[in-house]
Structures are given as structure tokens and as C-alpha cells.
Amino acid sequence: MDRSRFKSVLSIDTSYLWVSSSYYNEGKIFSCFHLRPFNHLEMLNTCVLKVSEIPEKLPDAILINIGPGFFTSLRVSASFVKAILLYRRIPVFGFNTLQSMLVGLPPGKYISFLDARKGEIYAQSFLVKDGIPYPTDDLPLGIYKPEDVSLKGYAKFSGYIRAINLISLFFKGFGEELDESFVPLYLRPPDAIVNLATPRAPSNP
Numbered sequence: 121m122d123r124s125r126f127k128s129v130l131s132i133d134t135s136y137l138w139v140s141s142s143y144y145n146e147g148k149i150f151s152c153f154h155l156r157p158f159n160h161l162e163m164l165n166t167c168v169l170k171v172s173e174i175p176e177k178l179p180d181a182i183l184i185n186i187g188p189g190f191f192t193s194l195r196v197s198a199s200f201v202k203a204i205l206l207y208r209r210i211p212v213f214g215f216n217t218l219q220s221m222l223v224g225l226p227p228g229k230y231i232s233f234l235d236a237r238k239g240e241i242y243a244q245s246f247l248v249k250d251g252i253p254y255p256t257d258d259l260p261l262g263i264y265k266p267e268d269v270s271l272k273g274y275a276k277f278s279g280y281i282r283a284i285n286l287i288s289l290f291f292k293g294f295g296e297e298l299d300e301s302f303v304p305l306y307l308r309p310p311d312a313i314v315n316l317a318t319p320r321a322p323s324n325p
Contacts, residue, residue, distance in 0.1 A: 121194050123290060123291055123293070124291075125180075125291075126180040126211075127146050127180055127306050128134070128143070128144065128147070128170050128173075128177075128179040128181075129144040129146045129147070129179055129181045129182070129183060129287055129290060130142075130144075130168065130171075130174070130179040130181075130183070130216065131143075131144075131182070131183035131184070131283040131286040131287050131288060131290075132145050132164065132167075132168065132182070132183070132184055132193060132197050132200065132201075132219075132282040133184070133220070133281050133282070133286070134160045134164060134185075134194070134196040134197040134216070135185040135186075135187060135188070135189030135190070135193055135194050135195050135197070135217045135281060136151065136158065136189050136193060136234060136281050136283070137157040137158065137190075137193075137230025138153040138154060138155055138156075138280065138281065139152075139153075139160050139163040139164050139167055140153045140154070140167070140179055140280075140281060140282050140284070141164070141167035141168050141170075141171050141172075141258055141283050141284070141317045142151070142281040142283040142284040142286070142287060142290045143171040143172040143173075144177070144287045145173075149170075149284060149287065150170075150171040150284070150286065151171060151283070151284050152166075152167035152168075152170045152171050152175055152281065153167075153280075154166075154167055154176075159284070160192075160196040160197075161195055161196060161210065162303070164196060164197065164200060166198075168170070168200075174227070176205070178208055178210055180210070181210065181211045181212070181220075181290075182204065182210055182211070182212045182213070183194075183212075183213050183215060183283070183289075183290055183295060184197050184201050184212065184213070184214055184215065184229075184286075184298075184318055185214075185215050185216070185217040185281065185283075185286065186198070186214035186215065186216075186217075186298075186302070186304045186305045186306070187216075187217055188217055188218065188234065188242040188305055188306075188307050188308060189217050189219065189234065189237070189242075189303045189304075190271050190304050191215065191304075191306060192198050194304035194305075194306070195227060195304065198302070198303070198304050200257065201291065203299055204260040205299075205300045206300060208282050209224055211282075211297055212299075212302075212311065213290060213295035213296060213298065214292075214295060214296050214297075214298045214300045214302065214305075215289055215295050216223075216244070216261070216282060216305075217234065218232035218233070218234065218242065218243070218244045218246075218261065219232065219240075219244070219246060219253050219255065219294070220281060220282075220285045220286055220289060220321045221277070221278070221279060221280075221281050221285070222232075222246055222248055222253035222272050222277060223251060223253060223259065223282075223285035223288050223289060224232060224285065224288070224307070225251070225253070226248070227248055227249055227250070227252060228247075228248055228275060229245065229247050229256070229258075229273050229274045229275065230242055230244075230245070230247075230248060230253065230273075230275050230276070230277045231244070231246075231259055231269050231271060231274045231275070231276045231277065232244055232253070232277055232278070233266075233269065233276060233277070233278050234278060236308070238305070239265065239266075240264060240265060241263070241264055241265075241268045241269065242261075242262075242263060242307060243259060243261075243262065243263075243264050244259055244260065244262070245257075245258040245259035245260075245271065246320040248325075251290070251295065252288065252292050257260070258271055258274070259271060259274075261302050262307065263308060272294045289313060291312050
């Protein structure tokens, strides 16, 4: 697919603690980054309206991080995108959160990671060349104990997740096109499902 034909692209991220949105329009980029943790529902629409021409004009494509990340956080941007898909058939592309976090870093080998709670992290290994991270086979995407992800020659990195990075990845050919039936990348089931599967006896029978 020739992605140079996309003249306007909206990228959004709610995969972790913060909300980020960027809008590419014929070479110009506008961005919004909201640092108040877990304020996704309130701030996503605000950020999108601040940077884009929605609702007057829809973009040619929408980019979204589909995970890994927090279960509820991922659902916010997924629901937003699905609502637009139902309204208008616009191409939507999904990206790896851990890969997007490394865009723009100096050349080298990195282990990108995020807190997965319960004493674990989401992690994956990448090689960054010309500011673009490429997955390597040394540490596949997964959930690990922090002490299990120390690899020789790799630097660990965790930082802010910026929607603007998805635009760089998109025009380098990354991102899988999604349809309205897509689900975020959940590496572990949410606690609600786990608790339903293993019910506890009531404390006051």
C-alpha cells in the first residue's frame, strides 16, 4: 500500500497512564499531550478536537496503539475508533505500544517495557536504526519479571507514549489495518474476568 496518498492522519494513544493525540495534515503536525493520569474519557475528545479538523473533516486514516497496556485504558481509544468506523469507513491501523515508545531514540538495542503490575512488566526487544525501532528475536513480546529481561548489549527503556510517534511508524510501513471487530492486545485477562473464573466464598454467608 502506498501510504504517501494519505494527506491527513489522526493518531491517538490511551494505552497507559496518559492521553496523547497528533494530527498530520500535508506535512504539518499538531499534537496534544495530557499528563493527568487515568483521565482518558474526559481528555481524549478534547485532545482530538484540539489538534484535528473533526467533526467538520475526517482524516484519511486513523492510527492507534492497540497494546500492550492497561485493559481499561486500551478500551477507551478502541471504543473511540470503532465509533468512527461505524460512522464512516476510514482506514484504521493498529500499532505496538512498546515499539512506538522507542521512536526517535539514538541507534542501538533496547528493551522497551511498561509496568504490567503484579510485580511484572510488558517487555520486548528492538533495534533502533535512523530513529525507527525494529523488533528483534532476543526477547519476544510478553509479560516478564523485571529481573528476567537483562540482555547483554541491550539498554532498558520506558518513557512517555506519544501519539506523534505512530505517524513516523505509519509512513515507514508499520501498522496493521484493522476492522470494526478488532480487540486490543491483551497479554493478560482483566482482573474482573479472572475473579469471575475463580469465585471466592462470601465473607458473610
